[in-house]
Amino acid sequence: MKSVSSYSRLRARVILLAVVVALYLLYYKYSNNDNDTSNYSPHLLYADLHQKEEQTGRKFLESLHLIDSQKDPKFVLFRQHEGADFGNQVQEILLHHHLALQSSRFYIYQPFDWKSRNEHLPLSAFLLGATEERAVPASFFEELCPKGSEDVVHIKIQASQEELWDTALSALRREERCIVVDNPIVDTTYLSSPAAQAIWPLFQKYLARWFRWSPQILDIVERRQTQLNLRRHFSNLKGEPYLALHLHRKEFIDYCKTAAHQKAGFTNWANLPSILSTTLAPQLNSRNESSVMEHCYPSLFRVMDAIDLQIRRKPYLRTIHIIHDGIALTDLWKLETALKNPERAHRAGWTYGPIKSLTHSAMLPRESGDSDFLVGADAELARRAEVFIGNGYSSLSSYIIALRMGGDLVAAGIPEDITLL
Numbered sequence: 001m002k003s004v005s006s007y008s009r010l011r012a013r014v015i016l017l018a019v020v021v022a023l024y025l026l027y028y029k030y031s032n033n034d035n036d037t038s039n040y041s042p043h044l045l046y047a048d049l050h051q052k053e054e055q056t057g058r059k060f061l062e063s064l065h066l067i068d069s070q071k072d073p074k075f076v077l078f079r080q081h082e083g084a085d086f087g088n089q090v091q092e093i094l095l096h097h098h099l100a101l102q103s104s105r106f107y108i109y110q111p112f113d114w115k116s117r118n119e120h121l122p123l124s125a126f127l128l129g130a131t132e133e134r135a136v137p138a139s140f141f142e143e144l145c146p147k148g149s150e151d152v153v154h155i156k157i158q159a160s161q162e163e164l165w166d167t168a169l170s171a172l173r174r175e176e177r178c179i180v181v182d183n184p185i186v187d188t189t190y191l192s193s194p195a196a197q198a199i200w201p202l203f204q205k206y207l208a209r210w211f212r213w214s215p216q217i218l219d220i221v222e223r224r225q226t227q228l229n230l231r232r233h234f235s236n237l238k239g240e241p242y243l244a245l246h247l248h249r250k251e252f253i254d255y256c257k258t259a260a261h262q263k264a265g266f267t268n269w270a271n272l273p274s275i276l277s278t279t280l281a282p283q284l285n286s287r288n289e290s291s292v293m294e295h296c297y298p299s300l301f302r303v304m305d306a307i308d309l310q311i312r313r314k315p316y317l318r319t320i321h322i323i324h325d326g327i328a329l330t331d332l333w334k335l336e337t338a339l340k341n342p343e344r345a346h347r348a349g350w351t352y353g354p355i356k357s358l359t360h361s362a363m364l365p366r367e368s369g370d371s372d373f374l375v376g377a378d379a380e381l382a383r384r385a386e387v388f389i390g391n392g393y394s395s396l397s398s399y400i401i402a403l404r405m406g407g408d409l410v411a412a413g414i415p416e417d418i419t420l421l
């Protein structure tokens with residue numbers, strides 16, 4: 001009796017040990033295996049970039065007297081939303097720059113607000129384009145637009161959504177040398193409205209012409225493409241064509257519950273009719289809370305349906321890259337198991353068999369100092385993917401879609417290569 005019970009205790013311990021080892025292996029496989037560098041900020045690089053911005057600004061100021069076309073320069077400084085996340089902040093900055101260019105004013109750019117560390121980082125570390133074309137850093141503002149000068153006006157731009165953009169443009173066409181816009185003007189509600197669709201064609205052109213990532217972000221993208229063997233859409237370089245999937249999990253559920261409660265629809269450019277029509281059935285009905293949850297926080301079944309749809313179209317895609325900022329390891333494991341299962345692939349009608357390679361954000365090799373640039377690098381990797389599956393409620397997904405449509409992939413008959421969850 002005694003030996004039987006000690007035997008079963010031993011067995012229980014062995015099982016427990018096996019479970020612990022299995023969990024550890026799972027953790028090791030799916031999480032970063034370097035020491036977390038997410039709080040590491042490359043201060044030297046930022047100091048250097050800051051100095052470069054100042055030098056370029058200084059050179060520009062000196063050239064003002066020399067170049068005829070810049071004899072009568074005009075400037076605009078916009079008030080930005082505080083505490084916006086990466087996707088929203090980026091779109092606001094790009095739209096401001098676009099407004100400035102459209103109204104022939106120099107764009108006075110401000111540092112990027114890095115919420116998680118409560119730091120302000122040089123904009124050129126992220127959105128190089130917005131600091132290069134007819135742009136000066138805000139540190140020159142006082143010099144260019146001295147306080148109290150009658151050539152400096154403060155304005156507020158208020159108008160209905162339909163009239164907002166034109167109102168802003170005509171306000172910026174005033175005579176004064178410096179205009180400070182004291183209220184944030186473009187927000188998610190505006191960008192999600194039909195009115196914003198009217199400004200899309202020109203913004204799309206702006207993106208194609210002026211949008212540029214920083215060298216820091218592009219460098220990580222190149223490294224990752226090589227290390228993960230991912231091939232850019234429409235290139236003949238080596239590597240595998242891939243499908244990028246943006247999964248927003250974990251605390252996003254709180255956002256989704258609020259969205260459901262408020263009966264909110266998709267965000268920003270996900271509402272462009274050509275993109276909205278890529279939504280995996282059933283269509284969103286924002287008055288129905290379950291429908292909002294279904295699209296905003298899709299089940300893994302739904303995610304698999306979206307992948308099935310695209311792989312049936314393009315069965316040669318055997319590589320999937322998942323973009324996320326935190327996801328349950330068990331979810332990743334379930335997805336990988338399903339995607340690599342030959343019987344399931346057969347049942348789902350994947351002509352060329354199951355997925356060969358699944359990669360995701362957290363397993364990317366990183367070097368210390370990379371961490372601030374990973375969101376940008378992820379967005380660019382998704383932009384370059386042959387197929388993109390995104391979340392209509394995410395500003396990052398919406399931004400990725402805008403970049404896909406605004407960049408060198410435009411010719412691709414893009415909407416077919418996109419599925420909104």
Ligand SMILES: *[C@@H]1O[C@H](CO)[C@@H](O)[C@H](O)[C@H]1NC(C)=O
Pocket residue numbers: 282288289290291294
């Ligand atoms: C609400 O949405 C859910 C999920 O799509 C659906 O199953 C349900 O039938 C919808 N309810 C109504 C009243 O349309």
